[in-house]
Amino acid sequence: MKLRTFFGVAAVVAALASCGPKAKPVSEQLVGQWTGLDSVKITVVDSTGSQVEQTFVAPVELDYLADSTFTATIKVTDSTVITLGGVAVVNGEAVTFTGSMACPKETMDLTGDMFIAAESLTVNFNAVNAATTVTHKGKAILTRKPAEVTQ
Numbered sequence: 001m002k003l004r005t006f007f008g009v010a011a012v013v014a015a016l017a018s019c020g021p022k023a024k025p026v027s028e029q030l031v032g033q034w035t036g037l038d039s040v041k042i043t044v045v046d047s048t049g050s051q052v053e054q055t056f057v058a059p060v061e062l063d064y065l066a067d068s069t070f071t072a073t074i075k076v077t078d079s080t081v082i083t084l085g086g087v088a089v090v091n092g093e094a095v096t097f098t099g100s101m102a103c104p105k106e107t108m109d110l111t112g113d114m115f116i117a118a119e120s121l122t123v124n125f126n127a128v129n130a131a132t133t134v135t136h137k138g139k140a141i142l143t144r145k146p147a148e149v150t151q
Contacts, residue, residue, distance in 0.1 A: 025090075026090050026092070026093055026095060026116060027068065027090045028066075029116050030064045030088070030090075030095065030114065030116060030121070031064055031065065031066050032063075032064060032144055032145070033061070033062070033063050033064075033144070033145040034061070034062040034063075034064065034121050034142035034143065034144055034145060035059070035060070035061050035062075035142060035143060035145050036059075036060055036121075036140055036141050036142035036143055037057055037058070037059060037060065037140065037141060038057065038058055038059070038060040038074050038123075038138050038139070038140035039055070039056075039057050039138065039139050039140075040055065040056055040057075040058065040074070040136055040137070040138040041053060041054070041055045041136070041137045041138075042054045042055070042134065042135070042136050043134070043135045043136075043137075044132075044133060044134050044135075045133035056076065058074050058075055058076050059074070059075050060072055060073065060074045060075075060140045060142065061073050061075075062121075062123070062140070062142060064088075068087055068088045068089070068090065069085070069086070069087050069088075070084075070085065070086060070087075070088060070097070070099075071083070071084065071085045072084040072085070072123075072140075074138075080104055082101060082102065082103050082104075083101070083102045084099060084100070084101045084102075084110060084125070084127075085099050085100060085102075086098055086099020086100070086110055087099060088114065094113070095113060095114040095115070095116075096111075096112070096113050096114075097110075097111070097112055097113070097114065097125075098110065098111050101125075101127040101136065103136075106129050106132060106134065107129075108127035108128055108129040108134070108136065109127065109128055109129070110125060110126070110127045111125065111126050112124050112125030112126060119143055119144045120141065120142070120143055121140075121141075121142040121143070121144075122139065122140070122141055122142075123138075123139070123140040123142065124138070124139050125137070125138050125139075125140075
């Protein structure tokens with residue numbers, strides 16, 4: 001009789017443990033509006049074959065939708081805004097994406113990855129325009145924007 005009671009108690013404990021809060025899948029955790037700073041390094045190969053690099057840090061806003069698409073804007077100056085857009089592929093914890101980056105004078109192919117931890121999102125990206133020998137590499141650290149209160 002004692003063995004039967006032990007197994008009964010073990011079954012109840014296991015059932016209660018499985019009823020705890022479950023972590024949302026990464027694809028659901030990403031959905032929403034994010035804001036933060038982006039560190040970007042631009043590399044240009046000039047006509048002599050020399051590399052010229054420029055770095056800057058700029059504010060970034062990112063909207064990630066439930067269909068795994070996203071758009072982002074990087075505000076370099078008041079008059080210079082870079083727009084990114086793409087589609088993410090979520091494979092467990094790994095998130096990769098492809099898309100395009102529209103700069104003021106050119107559009108570039110975009111690839112990268114995302115990592116989410118609690119309410120922080122890290123976005124690493126590479127944008128390349130082979131025809132103009134320009135490469136942008138960026139790393140954005142973002143936090144979730146608070147939900148807007150409507151009255």
